[in-house]
Amino acid sequence: MKVFQNAGHLFRLAAVFAVGGVAFIGVRAFLVPKSFGQYGHYRGNAIAEIAARPVNFAGHQACEDCHADVLEKKMGGKHVHVNCEACHGPQAKHAEDPGSVQPAKLDTAVLCVRCHEANLAKPKTFPQVVSADHANGLACDNCHQPHSPVITDGGTK
Amino acid sequence: MNITRRHMLLLLPAAALAWKHVLAGTPEASPNYKMTEHWWGMLIDLPKCIGCGNCVRACQAENDVPDGYFRTWVERYHVSDYDIENPAVDSPDGGKEGFPPAKAEGGRNFFVPKLCNHCADSPCTQVCPVGATFISPDGVVLMDKTYCLGCRYCVQACPYGCRFIHPKTQTVEKCTLCYHRITKGLITACCEACPTGARQLADLKNPNDPIHEFLKTHNVQILKPYMATHAKVFYNSLDGAVR
Numbered sequence: 001m002k003v004f005q006n007a008g009h010l011f012r013l014a015a016v017f018a019v020g021g022v023a024f025i026g027v028r029a030f031l032v033p034k035s036f037g038q039y040g041h042y043r044g045n046a047i048a049e050i051a052a053r054p055v056n057f058a059g060h061q062a063c064e065d066c067h068a069d070v071l072e073k074k075m076g077g078k079h080v081h082v083n084c085e086a087c088h089g090p091q092a093k094h095a096e097d098p099g100s101v102q103p104a105k106l107d108t109a110v111l112c113v114r115c116h117e118a119n120l121a122k123p124k125t126f127p128q129v130v131s132a133d134h135a136n137g138l139a140c141d142n143c144h145q146p147h148s149p150v151i152t153d154g155g156t157k
Numbered sequence: 158m159n160i161t162r163r164h165m166l167l168l169l170p171a172a173a174l175a176w177k178h179v180l181a182g183t184p185e186a187s188p189n190y191k192m193t194e195h196w197w198g199m200l201i202d203l204p205k206c207i208g209c210g211n212c213v214r215a216c217q218a219e220n221d222v223p224d225g226y227f228r229t230w231v232e233r234y235h236v237s238d239y240d241i242e243n244p245a246v247d248s249p250d251g252g253k254e255g256f257p258p259a260k261a262e263g264g265r266n267f268f269v270p271k272l273c274n275h276c277a278d279s280p281c282t283q284v285c286p287v288g289a290t291f292i293s294p295d296g297v298v299l300m301d302k303t304y305c306l307g308c309r310y311c312v313q314a315c316p317y318g319c320r321f322i323h324p325k326t327q328t329v330e331k332c333t334l335c336y337h338r339i340t341k342g343l344i345t346a347c348c349e350a351c352p353t354g355a356r357q358l359a360d361l362k363n364p365n366d367p368i369h370e371f372l373k374t375h376n377v378q379i380l381k382p383y384m385a386t387h388a389k390v391f392y393n394s395l396d397g398a399v400r
Contacts (some may be wrong), residue, residue: 005246039224042291043219051187053337057346082352090218114350117211121233121266122207122260126353139328 003078042141058095066098070147077148078127087111087146187340195295197334199345200371200391201270205355206269210235213253216352219335226321227251228332229347231273236265236398243302244398269399270356272347273298273319274380274388275331281311281320281331290329296361296389297334305329308343318382334358361389 038044063084074080085091087106094101095096118128135143143151160168163285208231216222216229231252235245249256252268259266275298282298289304290311305328312320312329320331335345343349344358359368371377371393378395379388392399 013225036288039290039294040291041302042288043304046291046303047192047299047336050299050333050336051340055343056213057343057349059338059339059343059349061343077363078391079352081354083349085215086350086352090215112209114255115207117255118258119208119256119267120262121235126207137354145287149202 044100050078055147056092058090058092060084062095063091073145073147077150078150079147090098108146112146113138161255162255173252177250179248187304187342190296190342194362195339195360196295197339197393198275198359198361198368198390199272199334199348199379200357200359200393202355202357203267203269206251206270207270207353207355208256209352210252210255210298211350212347212356213347213351214250216332219338219346220333221225222330223324225250226330227325228319228330229270231256232269232271232400233259234265234267234396235259236270236396237261238264240251242290243399244400246400265396265398267396269395270276270347271317271319271380271391272390273315273334274317274386275332275334276388278387279313280384281306284310284314285380286310290331293336296337297330297339299331299333299336300331302326304322304329316381317388332351335352359389360389 006144018019024066033043033045035044060078060083070084073154074082088103089102094103113131116129120128122128140146171216210231210311212229213227213231216227217224219230223229229251230248232246232248233252233256237243237245245261247256256268275292275296277292277296279292279298282292285291286308287304287306289301289306291299292300293299307322307327307329309322312322320329322328323330335343335347338345339358345356348356348358356367360366361368368391374393376395377391377393379391380395380399381388
């Protein structure tokens with residue numbers, strides 16, 4: 001059995017590898033987050049972290065809970081499917097605390113033309129105007145009431 | 158501690174219960190939301206898009222997107238009658254402030270909103286070396302900012318150009334399909350702000366979602382189908398010239 005005469009150093013080498021392996025497993029267990037690999041090759045808790053972000057747009061359901069009168073005005077009008085926050089902007093803060101956070105007043109001169117300014121690329125069926133020659137410089141809400149824009153009784157003014 | 162057979166028999170059901178909780182995968186912020194019950198996508202009804210830029214502004218307001226960068230943007234196409242292979246595309250400031258009047262008469266003119274396609278086989282998640290980007294169990298491609306190295310592999314891998322490096326954090330940013338909203342039962346900010354219904358959030362696992370009827374009855378395509386990304390943003394009446 002001359003082959004195994006100096007087998008001692010093999011055991012030492014094996015011991016070094018074993019210690020290294022255990023150290024690697026220990027360090028890895030310490031460094032890798034618990035949720036890593038929960039659903040795949042990523043940190044599972046990241047999903048909950050992303051989902052926990054606060055919202056800025058309250059959603060039309062929240063608006064309609066309080067503003068039923070406006071919803072009624074929109075009903076039957078062309079803007080019935082336009083959500084409140086499409087024009088009024090993000091209102092989650094107002095929805096949370098309606099008393100102290102008031103939405104800013106809107107300027108129809110800016111808002112209406114965003115959608116209704118004529119452009120060749122817009123669908124032909126969509127109502128468009130060249131705002132410069134449409135109303136002789138009058139504000140849109142002189143004639144159109146934004147919540148139901150068909151001309152009936154002379155807008156909001 | 159010695160684990161006897163009796164202990165083992167008691168422990169096994171407890172372990173099974175714990176594992177079931179793990180599999181259910183409910184984000185803590187929304188206790189009624191089960192990831193396994195959803196498979197999110199979006200429908201873009203192109204004939205309804207008027208290029209108003211409401212979606213771009215809403216996205217920036219909802220997600221604190223820095224100026225000059227976009228998680229969603231609107232492109233305007235002009236396809237000349239004589240050169241359908243090379244459409245003229247413009248998107249001034251992502252379409253955020255609308256579009257100037259079109260110069261060219263004739264040909265086809267239309268708007269195309271773009272966003273992350275939330276591919277079921279997304280190239281971006283495949284190239285990430287550190288597991289910072291991934292497809293969630295409900296089919297949304299998400300980013301783990303704490304893991305991102307900013308190596309830009311995914312930015313190059315995305316065939317749709319939907320990712321960018323945030324100028325401050327130097328980590329990757331992209332559309333999350335408003336994951337913080339859809340898990341709370343809301344629709345995305347862009348869908349909320351779209352005045353014409355050109356954008357519609359779609360849950361492909363919900364049998365009552367109108368998307369199923371729409372897909373059956375309309376001419377719906379995805380972008381770059383030859384990339385085999387299995388994109389989940391569906392475009393109705395997509396022009397062949399759109400890249």
